[in-house]
Amino acid sequence: MSALPDHLSIGEVATRSGIPHTALRFYEERGLITSTRSAGNQRRYPRAVLRRLAFIRTAQRVGLSLEEISDALHTLPDQRTPTKADWAKLSKSWQEELDTRIDALQRLRQRLTSCIGCGCLSLRTCHLSNPGDAMEPLGPGAPRLKPRSEGGID
Amino acid sequence: MSALPDHLSIGEVATRSGIPHTALRFYEERGLITSTRSAGNQRRYPRAVLRRLAFIRTAQRVGLSLEEISDALHTLPDQRTPTKADWAKLSKSWQEELDTRIDALQRLRQRLTSCIGCGCLSLRTCHLSNPGDAMEPLGPGAPRLKPRSEGGID
DNA sequence: GTGCAACCTCCAGTTAAGTCGAGGTCAACA
DNA sequence: TGTTGACCTCGACTTAACTGGAGGTTGCAC
Numbered sequence: 001m002s003a004l005p006d007h008l009s010i011g012e013v014a015t016r017s018g019i020p021h022t023a024l025r026f027y028e029e030r031g032l033i034t035s036t037r038s039a040g041n042q043r044r045y046p047r048a049v050l051r052r053l054a055f056i057r058t059a060q061r062v063g064l065s066l067e068e069i070s071d072a073l074h075t076l077p078d079q080r081t082p083t084k085a086d087w088a089k090l091s092k093s094w095q096e097e098l099d100t101r102i103d104a105l106q107r108l109r110q111r112l113t114s115c116i117g118c119g120c121l122s123l124r125t126c127h128l129s130n131p132g133d134a135m136e137p138l139g140p141g142a143p144r145l146k147p148r149s150e151g152g153i154d
Numbered sequence: 155m156s157a158l159p160d161h162l163s164i165g166e167v168a169t170r171s172g173i174p175h176t177a178l179r180f181y182e183e184r185g186l187i188t189s190t191r192s193a194g195n196q197r198r199y200p201r202a203v204l205r206r207l208a209f210i211r212t213a214q215r216v217g218l219s220l221e222e223i224s225d226a227l228h229t230l231p232d233q234r235t236p237t238k239a240d241w242a243k244l245s246k247s248w249q250e251e252l253d254t255r256i257d258a259l260q261r262l263r264q265r266l267t268s269c270i271g272c273g274c275l276s277l278r279t280c281h282l283s284n285p286g287d288a289m290e291p292l293g294p295g296a297p298r299l300k301p302r303s304e305g306g307i308d
Numbered sequence: 309g310t311g312c313a314a315c316c317t318c319c320a321g322t323t324a325a326g327t328c329g330a331g332g333t334c335a336a337c338a
Numbered sequence: 339t340g341t342t343g344a345c346c347t348c349g350a351c352t353t354a355a356c357t358g359g360a361g362g363t364t365g366c367a368c
Contacts, residue, residue, distance in 0.1 A: 020356085020357080022356070022357055022358080023355080023356065023357085026355070026356060026357090030355090038364090038365095039364095040363075040364045040365070041363080041364085042363095042364070042365085060355095065354075065355090066354075066355070067354085
């Protein structure tokens with residue numbers, strides 16, 4: 001527990017962030033974080049990397065891809081003071097995305113809630129499994145190569 | 155637009171659900187949906203599969219994995235009338251999961267909102283990137299092999 | 309000055325969720 | 339009877355996000 005210096009080794013960052021060193025190198029490769037090197041070519045991170053990592057992990061947890069996160073972080077001028085407009089742009093685009101996701105989650109939860117209450121006992125008939133309202137503005141699935149065109153259902 | 159029979163071919167299901175036939179076979183392989191076969195060995199789906207697929211896609215969209223969805227669907231007695239207790243159990247476990255996710259999303263959004271307002275112009279100092287509150291009950295990342303132990307940050 | 313853990317690079321492997329293509333079958337119409 | 343389109347299986351490939359190992363270097367404590 002010595003006072004942390006400002007130049008953390010990859011091991012220290014891994015320990016303090018809970019993120020494996022392999023993942024840290026991977027993030028660096030992908031441009032999500034950066035490091036300088038010591039005389040002997042070892043990575044040295046500024047302390048701020050921990051906050052950046054926390055941000056990355058939070059965004060990731062809510063379903064944003066590393067690419068989206070990376071893009072977002074890169075709309076901010078890379079080394080120096082982003083303008084308020086930069087921030088506003090980033091925030092706005094994410095807010096829409098987040099709103100959409102929150103909405104979808106709440107609708108799913110709502111369906112579950114009402115289903116429990118409604119006394120229906122089968123997936124076959126329950127409206128839980130029968131959307132009714134518009135859905136699927138985004139395609140799911142891992143390979144986000146081409147957006148799939150969602151047809152109407154039932 | 156002939157009146158839909160109750161035994162849909164894979165092509166019909168694909169068209170009506172907007173889900174590629176390749177994915178349908180994949181879901182079947184994973185046990186998320188089932189089919190019977192025609193005399194000539196072609197898949198035949200009951201109409202109800204469309205609702206089931208809508209449910210799957212919705213759940214997937216909000217970030218649940220096919221495995222989680224499959225598990226959930228399998229807590230319901232497979233072919234006949236699940237009891238109210240079955241439903242309650244499934245619903246409850248999902249609700250917690252959904253609540254957690256909604257919460258995380260809202261916190262992230264809140265941080266973005268307040269950040270815009272606070273006038274801070276750098277990720278380095280903004281509390282947006284500095285969680286402060288407890289987070290990461292679930293690990294992110296694709297390989298969910300071993301849950302990662304999240305250390306404290308900064 | 310030696311030993312060993314922590315670091316380095318490079319590359320191959322893994323998982324989830326599919327996609328794609330080859331090679332073959334079936335059904336229905338002309 | 340022929341051919342065309344929808345279907346079948348099987349296996350290889352893709353993308354994102356990592357993990358793991360081999361083989362070599364650094365840093366620092368004794």
